Amino acid sequence: MTVQQQTFAADVAEAVMAELPAVAERTVAAIVVEVPSYAEAFRGPMGRKIENAVQLALAGFLELATSAGGVDASRPIDPAIQGAYALGRGEARTGRSMDALLAAYRVGARVAWRHLSATAVAAGMPAGSLARFAELVFAYIDRLSAASASGHADHLAASGRERRRQLERLAELLVTGAPAYELNVAAERADWxxxxxxxxxxxxxxxxxxxxxxxxxxxxxxxxxxxxxxxxxxxxxxxxxxxxxxxxxxxxxxxxxxxxxxxxxxxxxxxxxxxxxxxxxxxxxxxxxxxxxxxxxxxxxxxxxRADGEALADLRAQVLAPLDDLGPGPREKLLETLRSWLLHHGRREQVAAELFVHPQTVRYRMGQLRELYGARLDDPTTVLELTLALGAR
Missing domain, CATH: 3.30.70 (Alpha-Beta Plaits)
Structure with missing residues (x-):
């Protein structure tokens, strides 16, 4: 005979099974008192679902504890573990952390152990088997807690990935100029x-x-x-x-x-x-x-x-053509003087200050430019073209 079979004789199992609804009810009542954040959740349909889940978990434990072959109660049967997993997902779906649910499991383990052990002893369980009974109860609760934590984490991961996908989709619609109604719908779906x-x-x-x-x-x-x-x-x-x-x-x-x-x-x-x-x-x-x-x-x-680089290059070549015959040094000096003269509207003192030269030097260079351009330096169109040509240097 296995340890578990010795622990749960038929009469003990029958007595414990008869007490499961009452134990489930007491467990739920204790959780409501000791885990205040669940007080509202246990009212109405949600409360009945959780009470049914408690009964399912207790029944699953009893089935394992009385099974032939000494099945380890730290490995719950599918319905119980699926129920615990679903509870964890439900907590994540409502926006709660795992703290309240884990506290509920601790309360539930204590209350269930107190009442089930009393029932088992009254039905004839040997005192020496109580330690094994306690080990089974708490190993079982630990496994259910782990299943709920897994469900909670899986829901958060899935919902996080989905929201990131929705936010990326919204960003793509925004930069591609989607219609306003599409943007509004996408923003709502992304909770943004x-x-x-x-x-x-x-x-x-x-x-x-x-x-x-x-x-x-x-x-x-x-x-x-x-x-x-x-x-x-x-x-x-x-x-x-x-x-x-x-x-x-x-x-x-x-x-x-x-x-x-x-x-x-x-x-x-x-x-x-x-x-x-x-x-x-x-x-x-x-x-x-x-x-x-x-x-x-x-x-x-x-x-x-820079909007049309080729056109700008053509404009520069055309409007600066009078300087083409100069050497690189003189040409560069006249270009920087002409640019400053245009930007400062011909104010010689300001041009000299910007270029760090004497005002007479500015006057001399502008004389050279007037020889090259003639009256065109007073033509508004030429001034505009020179400003554009030299503005992006």
Whole structure:
């Protein structure tokens, strides 16, 4: 005869089985008192489900404890372990941690042991078998606790993966310019509260995780293979909420040293324009120089001038043709003087201060330029063309 068969004679098992409904009821009552967070959960249909689960677990234990061959009670039968697993998933689904459920298991083990041991002894269980009985009870509860913890973790992992997928899908819809109704539905599915604005940030994938750690927790990250993006850039796309006004300075500061290109803030349903601006800046070669990220809001002139590089090159060649016969040194001096003269509207003292030369030197160089260009330096169209040609140097 096995130890378990000796522990649970037929009359003892029968007596214990008869007590299971009462033990389950007492267990639930004790849990309600000792685990306050469950007081509401045990009311109504949920309470009946949990009481049934307690009875199922106790019945499963008794079946194992009385089975032939001495089956180990630390390995519960399928219905009981499935019920414990489902309880853990249910806790995660309602947003609760495992703390309350584990406390309920501890209370349940104590109450069940107290009443079942009393019943077993009254039915004739030898005192020497009580230790084995206690070992079986608590090993069984430990196994059920582990099954519930597994169910809880599995639900969180699955729901976390699903929400990340929904958030990535929302980000993709935003940067591709999906219709407003699609964006609203996607935001609701992702359980994401829309902000006033979103700002697109492009940065190396290796820096994305670190950036997410210091940005608004509502920041979205788009998946790979976005329209218009070049695979060779290996850039992550972040969409940062409410980073306009004073908050933009904080955003730029937090992105220092991360190689970021930052688009303008746009109403959240118009995120595509922010993404397009940042992507265009990247494609036109506006890359971070040093620690500071590229702020497209202060590089608008560069974006305009670089929009058609071939046309700009043709314009430069055409409008600077009068300087072609000069040597490299004299040509460069006249170009920097002409550029400063255009930017300072012909104010000689300011040009001299910028170039660190004497005002007479500025006057001499401008005389040379007038000989080369003649009256064209007073022509508004020529002035505009020269400004454009020299503005992106």
């Amino acid at each position: 509260t829309p902000p006033r604005t979103l700002t697109a940030v492009l940065l190396p994938e290796a820096d994305a995780r670190g950036a997410l750690g210091v940005l608004d927790s509502r920041t979205l990250q788009a998946g790979e293979d976005l329209p218009g993006a070049e695979p060779s850039t290996e850039r992550a796309v972040l969409l940062v909420p409410d980073a306009e006004g004073f908050a933009r300075a904080a955003l730029l500061s937090s992105l220092a040293g991360r190689g970021a290109v930052v688009g303008p803030a746009r109403p959240w349903q118009d995120t595509r324009s922010s993404y397009s601006r940042a992507l265009r800046a990247l494609q036109l070669g506006l890359l971070p120089d040093g620690e500071a990220p590229v702020d497209t809001e202060v590089r608008l002139a560069d974006l305009v001038l």
